[in-house]
Amino acid sequence: xxxxxxxxxxxxxxPLPAVAHKVxxxxxxxxxxxxxxxxxxxxxxxxxxxxxVFDPAGTKLGETETDAEGFFVFTPTQPVxxxxxxxxxxxxxxxxxxxxxxxxxxxxxxxxxxxxxxPGAEATIAWTESAQAASAAPETAPPASSASGIACSxxxxxxxxxxxxxxDAIAKAVRDEMRPLRREISAYKEKNDLQTILGxxxxxxxxxxxxxxxxxxRKLKATx
Numbered sequence: 001x002x003x004x005x006x007x008x009x010x011x012x013x014x015p016l017p018a019v020a021h022k023v024x025x026x027x028x029x030x031x032x033x034x035x036x037x038x039x040x041x042x043x044x045x046x047x048x049x050x051x052x053v054f055d056p057a058g059t060k061l062g063e064t065e066t067d068a069e070g071f072f073v074f075t076p077t078q079p080v081x082x083x084x085x086x087x088x089x090x091x092x093x094x095x096x097x098x099x100x101x102x103x104x105x106x107x108x109x110x111x112x113x114x115x116x117x118x119p120g121a122e123a124t125i126a127w128t129e130s131a132q133a134a135s136a137a138p139e140t141a142p143p144a145s146s147a148s149g150i151a152c153s154x155x156x157x158x159x160x161x162x163x164x165x166x167x168d169a170i171a172k173a174v175r176d177e178m179r180p181l182r183r184e185i186s187a188y189k190e191k192n193d194l195q196t197i198l199g200x201x202x203x204x205x206x207x208x209x210x211x212x213x214x215x216x217x218r219k220l221k222a223t224x
Contacts, residue, residue: 023092023093024038024039024040024041026096027082027096029102029106032110033106034073036071036073036077037070038070038072039070040088049086051063053082053084054082061077062074079105151161185199
């Protein structure tokens with residue numbers, strides 16, 4: 001009976017090394033590109049890993065590589081579903097997809113950014129409250145006079161101009177700040193999955209132990 005219990009424990013614990021080294025891979029929109037990450041649940045990020053990109057028919061659309069932190073970027077040109085695949089060796093193959101709708105949105109964004117980058121084009125951000133206050137003032141109102149009798153000029157409306165390059169720089173800074181948060185969320189999800197698996201294994205082993213205990217009691221009663 002002890003041998004049976006040991007065999008059960010060995011079979012239950014055998015998959016644990018594979019679970020502990022589970023591969024994390026995900027992609028998300030990043031401006032006019034697709035950004036993604038790949039790595040192991042333990043936090044190790046492969047550097048220079050080749051990421052292949054395919055369409056739903058299996059045609060290769062291109063490839064990219066991971067950086068020092070395990071992140072990669074890819075610029076889509078076709079509004080179809082994108083499949084990202086990589087081989088980390090030792091039987092670890094990771095795949096993830098981005099829907100055609102999300103890819104189409106990224107391509108449309110890329111076209112809009114290209115149009116905004118033409119000479120003479122710029123994005124402007126106005127201080128709304130100042131503009132509304134200026135427009136609300138009556139046009140025929142006489143200029144206010146100070147105590148010295150000198151007329152005061154009306155308040156000026158402040159308008160700040162932001163170029164497309166500055167907008168891209170701000171967006172990149174925000175994405176860079178979000179990278180660690182995305183990785184922490186992925187690791188948290190994987191950790192919870194591992195705890196759930198361990199809990200399930202413990203429950204199964206407990207049931208086996210209870211069954212062996214009841215069987216032993218019956219055997220003792222029968223021999224007594």
